[in-house]
Amino acid sequence: MADTGLIQVRVDEKLKKEVTEIYESLGIDMPTAIRMFLNRSRLVRGIPFELTLPEETGNNNGTKFFEELRKQAETVPEMSLDEINAEINAARRSRKGSGV
Numbered sequence: 001m002a003d004t005g006l007i008q009v010r011v012d013e014k015l016k017k018e019v020t021e022i023y024e025s026l027g028i029d030m031p032t033a034i035r036m037f038l039n040r041s042r043l044v045r046g047i048p049f050e051l052t053l054p055e056e057t058g059n060n061n062g063t064k065f066f067e068e069l070r071k072q073a074e075t076v077p078e079m080s081l082d083e084i085n086a087e088i089n090a091a092r093r094s095r096k097g098s099g100v
Helices: 013-025 030-044 061-074 081-098
Strands: none
Touching (some): 013 030
16 A cells, blocks of 8 residues: 555535535545545646636535536436447547547
């Protein structure tokens, strides 16, 4: 096992609870989410998301958007590996044809 380091952060208890619930619904825990953030930061060599001010403020905007996407995803039919590969190949052919 590689050498490990400890990171301790104090956060608002309500924020911690809300984010923990989100991560649990995604099937991951807080330490895994933090490791994902750090690995992605290393990959992009910066903060792994755009830093902008939201047009609307409110605590539930992100949660509502996430729930809407989840509902949409429930109606999407399952795809086989062959279907996925066919879509990828079609996108690649399309991209080559457009000179991108």
